[in-house]
Amino acid sequence: MxxxxxxxxxxxxxxxxxxxxxxxxxxxxxxxxxxxxxxxxxxxxxxxxxxxxxxxxxxxxxxxxxxxxxxxxxxxxxxWKQRPLLPEDPLERAHARFWAAFIDDKLMEAARKAFMTTGEDQAKAIESTMEALELLEQELGGKKYFGGDEEIGYVDMVAGWIAYWLQFVEEVGGFKAMDAAKYPCLDAWIQNFVHIPSVAQNLPSPDDLRDIFCAMRMAMATQTK
Ligand SMILES: N[C@@H](CCC(=O)N[C@@H](CS)C(=O)NCC(=O)O)C(=O)O
The missing domain is CATH 3.40.30.10 (Glutaredoxin)
Structure with a gap:
């Protein structure tokens, strides 16, 4: 088997x-x-x-x-069929794949640009990041998780970096895009998501992430000299 x-x-x-x-x-x-x-x-x-x-x-x-x-x-x-991640219905599956691709292709790319740039380029990238967060806020609506109120699924796992990594990207990159007041549904989702045991036990320490992102920024600064 x-x-x-x-x-x-x-x-x-x-x-x-x-x-x-x-x-x-x-x-x-x-x-x-x-x-x-x-x-x-x-x-x-x-x-x-x-x-x-x-x-x-x-x-x-x-x-x-x-x-x-x-x-x-x-x-x-x-x-492993137990505890499904994707919904069974083909239309709902397509919907989940659409949002997962959006999170990786649009939102992550915008946040990456905001981290890698400064000045006007960074301002534009922050704007794109916030536009993508707003779309995700609307998609989440009043649901507890992206797939509904019951349990986390495929889209939640793909979006997991927004719940934890993004704050260190912002801190080291010197910008702020995730705003709890502007995106209350996303903020509530973050608080729920990071406390789920299968998530919490796999999160790296804040210091490890700060070190990595600082090293990336230093490498960028050296390259542009
Ligand atoms: N699209 C890939 C991205 C994986 C990825 O970027 N992994 C990073 C670590 S977070 C990596 O291995 N980086 C090494 C490198 O770029 O050389 C996926 O979804 O698995």
Whole structure:
């Protein structure tokens, strides 16, 4: 049975993409081994298992690698059926995939630009980030989670970085986009999400994240000199 084979995750808890995968496995009660990766000095195992992107996370199931966190989440959901992440209805599934893509492609890209830039470019990127947050606020509406009031699902896991990583991106990047008063539904979602045990146990320490984002800013400053 595919689901019973050895399961490893190559990654690090500092990576928001890795933590999505760990949360999903923990939520489903699936045993796995986290193989710690040093992203400054990537292992030959990682490079051989994800030669295209050379990034974490990689899920290795029975020796077979699967890369890209959203694809891994879908693989997990299809392999271990307990505690589904995606809805059953095709239209609702499409809707969940749409918002997950929006979160990664639009919102994350805007926040990344706000972190990487200064001055006028940063102001524009903050505006784009806030526009994307507003759309997400409307999508969440009065629901407790993106998939409804009952339990977290696929979109919540993809959005997880907004609940935790974004505050350190903002702090180190010297900007503010997430505003509890402007986005009260998102703020309530954040408070609920970070306290869910399968999420809370996988979050990295604030100091680790500050260190990483500071190192990224310093590397940027050195490159632009
Ligand atoms: N689209 C990928 C993004 C993964 C990603 O960017 N991972 C980062 C860590 S957060 C990484 O491995 N970075 C190493 C590098 O870019 O060289 C996914 O969803 O899995």
């Amino acid at each position: 595919a689901g019973a084979e050895e399961l490893k995750v190559l990654g690090t808890r500092q990576s928001m993409f890795t933590v999505r995968v760990l949360c999903a496995l923990d939520l489903k009660g699936v045993d796995y081994e986290l193989v710690q990766e040093d992203l400054v000095n990537k292992s030959s195992l990682l490079l051989s298992l994800n030669p295209v992107h050379k990034k974490v996370p990689v899920l290795v199931h029975g020796g077979k690698p699967i890369a890209e966190s959203k694809i891994i989440l879908e693989y997990i959901d299809e392999t």
